[in-house]
Amino acid sequence: MARVIRLPDHGRLIVCTDLQGCLRDYRRIVEIFHETAAAHDGDAHLLFTGDLIHGPHLSPDEWPDFLGEYYRDASGDVVEAFADLAARNPGHVHALVGNHEHGHIGGPHTAKFAADEVSLLEDLLGQARTARLKEIIGEFALAAVAPCGAVFTHGAPAAEIASIRDVEGCDLQAFTGGSPLDILDTPVLGPILWARSADVDVARAFVRAMGGTISIYGHDVIPEGFECVGDEQMVVSTSFGVFDSNKVYLSLDLGAHYKRVQDLRIGREILPLYPDRALRSLGGQVPD
Template identity: 45%
Template sequence: MPASGRLLAATDIQGNLRDFQRMLALFEESPHDSVLVFTGDLIHGPDEYTEDHWPDYLGTPYKDESPEVVRLLAEAQARYPGRVHSLLGNHEHSHVGGPRTAKFHHDEAQALEERMSPEDAESMRALFRQFPLVAAAPNGVVLLHASPSATLNHVDEFKSVELEGYAHMGIEEFFHIPVLGATLWSRMALPEQARAFLKPLGGRIAIYGHDVVREGYEKVGDEQLCVSTSFALFDKDKVYVELDLSKTYPNVHALRDGVELKRLHG
């Protein structure tokens, strides 16, 4: 990420077109040196419930519109070169070689691709293969999909990661794949794990999603911020992050509610 400008970061859209469009609108209203980063899991929302039978644990009801979210992301990346990004999440990885996720279908990757034309499905897979695993800024802010518990000795270890070859694995087995497993699936990192992960990236703060935080965000120790922008939250609780990339944030406690931690619909 650049050394100046604004960073808008959002987590776990999971097919919620309204929330995706809200983040895009916020980005488009921001200064021209802003960047927008989604931390993965743009796709695979609930589609078996009606609004009348929507469970509370899934937050505000919505229709899964994953194909449209993917299409609009690709359009935004073309319209704003180098300024709109998504990291790879475990749900995207299930389309390009990762374990098949099964939150709302036995095989969510198959279920989504069956809703698309073969050409659109292949374009989606090609897009996902280009998604990076991490985003790091010179001011010490690091974005990733899941908590920073992976053992990382050098940043080049990300460049040697192979995405393919894990579709047959269960999640527990895949979790132990070096670097990739924990980066996409970990829900908890000890403070010493987070510091060790951040050090090769020149980082002080790790911002991620993957887990659901009902209040919108949770600060874990000095180094970790888990954010819930969309999935499984009620609109009033959804949070995104907006940072000044020219400013150094010494720890997550420097990120303030209503200033850097903003309500998506508030």
């Protein structure tokens, strides 16, 4: 299957990065998607940029302060809710593979909150739900592109590619090593799923080869909600590792042309996930 989603040149696109099993934030972004669709005669899309799964399994007293508001991992529920939503809104709800999803379909097993998060989740889900999980994740893309200029990946745009075909034809089973340390050496797939940063020149070349102008990704935690890197890159934190006051999502005008990431504005394209709990610098009421 082609691993690149091609978004249209009209309508509104809601972008949500790393949820890591947070059902509350999943429900909130879906609510935003429905409100957006209602406001645009149904011409709205929702894109998850990977790592919908693998959150902490901690009790409230074990929870470290730096992880933001407490939640308990609900990975299975999040993925199944996503599949239901996508089925009810054909062609309008999309997801990219993150390094955490990849572990279930051929990638190295991640070890962020457990020694082997892939085995832990599959044990918790049991055989039938695990088969369903793999089926759902197996349909995820590696990148999305839009005529507005935006190119979406899970990790930083650090892959060296000649054209979009290198991503479209990428084999998710290409990783044959054993350790997550080896994955970055797997061309295209490794950097797209695991890179936390990209050199300005490499990022620019990647974005151009994909036919776009700006790169949007998550994977890393930006405590302030988002960060611009040069003119081409924006890292967004919608959920994981961030306090409610700082969580942001993007709402892009698919009919626009964004030349640089600075064209995305707070209050227009960059929006707080929880407006009534948001920092003043993100358009809310909470002192920074």
